Amino acid sequence: MSLRLVIFDVDGTLVDSQGDIALAMHHAFTELGAPVPETAAIRSIIGLSLDVAMARLAPALTPRDHGALVEAYKRSYMSLRAEAGAAQSSPLFPGTREMLTALGARDDLLLGVATGKSRRGLDKLIEGHGLEGVFVTHQVADHHPSKPHPAMVLAALAEAGVGPADAVMIGDTSYDMEMARAAKVATIGVPWGYHPVADLRADHVLAGWDDLPARLAELWEVPA
The missing domain is CATH 3.40.50.1000 (HAD superfamily/HAD-like)
Structure with a gap:
């Protein structure tokens, strides 16, 4: 066999996981002072690695800004997950x-x-x-x-x-x-x-x- x-x-x-992903993206872009992408745009990048996702969501920003967005997203997502628990999040x-x-x-x-x-x-x-x-x-x-x-x-x-x-x-x-x-x-x-x-x-x-x-x-x- x-x-x-x-x-x-x-x-x-x-x-x-889209709820927490969208909320963490909102927090990350707000922290950087960048326009928050539409929900549809955020859904479209789910599945990509974060560095690629940020470059697609904010092509006008610099690679350094993309890196800052990645780190801000990670902090926010981990905070949301810790608050609710992974199974609920x-x-x-x-x-x-x-x-x-x-x-x-x-x-x-x-x-x-x-x-x-x-x-x-x-x-x-x-x-x-x-x-x-x-x-x-x-x-x-x-x-x-x-x-x-x-x-x-x-x-x-x-x-x-x-x-x-x-x-x-x-x-x-x-x-x-x-x-x-x-x-x-x-x-x-x-x-x-x-x-x-x-x-x-x-x-x-x-x-x-x-x-x-x-x-x-x-x-x-x-x-x-």
């Missing part, structure tokens, strides 16, 4: 825990994450939701170029010992899908995240987590 790897994006796919989407439990119990699947979060941010989130030991590979922004560069997926494949044909990327943004395609990995989109479904151009789009076993079975031609 071949082992297959299911790689998940985090923000907008597993957890709904970034709640799991409905059915996510049950889905992870069911997939994690399968002998033929390995689970991983590839996220624009920092290592510290991901560790806090996993701890807050009690998801320790669920994922065999954790790819974070600290160690890779920003999505859609394929480095995260390629590293996940290497760590899991799985080839591209035996892996799938699940995410909510075009960055996730482009990253996976660049690594020659199949894609599954979710419609509850932060990019319009039409922009994803995913191989499959879920209606809900209940659809996932059937989509995986179709992908690899195995029983659901």
Whole structure:
């Protein structure tokens, strides 16, 4: 039996973190005295590494200003998370825990994450939701170029010992899908995240987590 790897994006796919992301962005831009981006613009950059995100949100500012925005954002986001707790700050989407439990119990699947979060941010989130030991590979922004560069997926494949044909990327943004395609990995989109479904151009789009076993079975031609 071949082992297959299911790689998940985090923000907008597993957890709904847009509220604190938008508020932390508002605080960061206000602290710097820069115009606060529209909510739609903030949603559009979720998933990118912070340095790339700030450059897209404020292209007229200098790299030094972008760095200041990143640091201000981190301070604000950590403060919001500490105040509410990671589980409350970034709640799991409905059915996510049950889905992870069911997939994690399968002998033929390995689970991983590839996220624009920092290592510290991901560790806090996993701890807050009690998801320790669920994922065999954790790819974070600290160690890779920003999505859609394929480095995260390629590293996940290497760590899991799985080839591209035996892996799938699940995410909510075009960055996730482009990253996976660049690594020659199949894609599954979710419609509850932060990019319009039409922009994803995913191989499959879920209606809900209940659809996932059937989509995986179709992908690899195995029983659901």
